[in-house]
Amino acid sequence: MVYNTFEVKSVQSFEDILKRVGNTPHIPLSSPNDKVELYAKLEWFNPFGSLKDRAVLWMIKDAEKKGVLKKGQTILIEPTSGNTGIAIAGIARALGYTAELVVPAKVSEETKELIRRLGALVLQTEDDLCPRVGPGTDQCIALANSIIRARPEKYVMLNQYANEANFLAHYESTGPEIWSSLKDVTHFIAGVGTGGTLTGVAAYLKKKNPNVKVIGVQPQKAHHIQGLRNLEESMAPELLRRRLDLIDEWIKISDSEAFKTVRFLAESKRLFVGPSSGAVYAAAQKVAGRLSKGKLVLIFADDGRKFWSLYSKFKVFTREEFEYYSRNARYLPENILFQEEVLRVY
Ligand SMILES: Cc1ncc(COP(=O)(O)O)c(C=O)c1O
16 A cells, blocks of 8 residues: 655644634524524635534544553544545645545545545545445445454544544534534524534523533435435434434435525625535425524535536536636635645655
8 A cells, every 4th residue: 555655844834733623613694584694604714625624633632541552553544435534634634644445436526635635545435425324235434433443553543433533523613613603593404414513502402501402414315415415215314313302403405405505605696615505405494484483503614616517527617617616716725735845844
């Protein structure tokens, strides 16, 4: 197996990068109903471009506390369909570990390329987008497990689907950030992958106000929304099952609704979002339309810049439009992932 073996040039800059996890902005969005306020939390402001930076940082710090990891020796291996892979590649390297990510072949080429550029190895299987979790033919999980079995002294799996630190990341950071910035939130709406975001934020917000309603967004069966899970075709992950009672309602969004909404957000609001944010905003429109009053907070998990292959396949944008929004959309930070000089550190 071949790794990028360049030296870590400046530990200080890695530390700076990790300090930028969390504290992402909330922006107001127009609502179909003036009595209902809508806010989106822009998780692409995290240093590796998504909400998964939080879960990964918490899981690695927790494993360090438990003495499971050895700097310079441990290889972190994880089945993932995208953002977790990018976050593990970046954060593991910053903290002195190697990473190998087992991803379904359907994951976008841009995502795989980013993982490689962050110095990690990409292993591919023929799975559906989200590893299915549970019995059956989950090749991502099976391959990761068989590699660990062969070299248990070297490999560690964080296992985001059952790791309590994934829940805690959102209970201790995302939830408190939402409550302290926006106060009297009435509804929280997010997609579900492992369930870490939904249950972590739900537990915190309901502690502050038990009347807060939590709405989970699921994609259709055989979907193309990287990071999300349809719970009819794949089992609910253990992390979600532990606190399923915190979810008040589920809304299902089709791929075409999600893609139409991605385009709508770009055209009408100059917001360039990833596909799951399209699904979440589409669900929020349905909720806002039936309320007489409320303050809704939505999670926008990542931005659109790593989805050219998906958006071109489904004709969401032309190449010119995609490039235009990549450069000119509002609220796109010069994210670390897209700064060549920072990628060179890796
Ligand atoms: C792209 C993406 N990945 C993952 C998630 C959810 O992550 P998890 O349920 O694993 O916390 C979301 C949720 O909104 C998402 O949009």
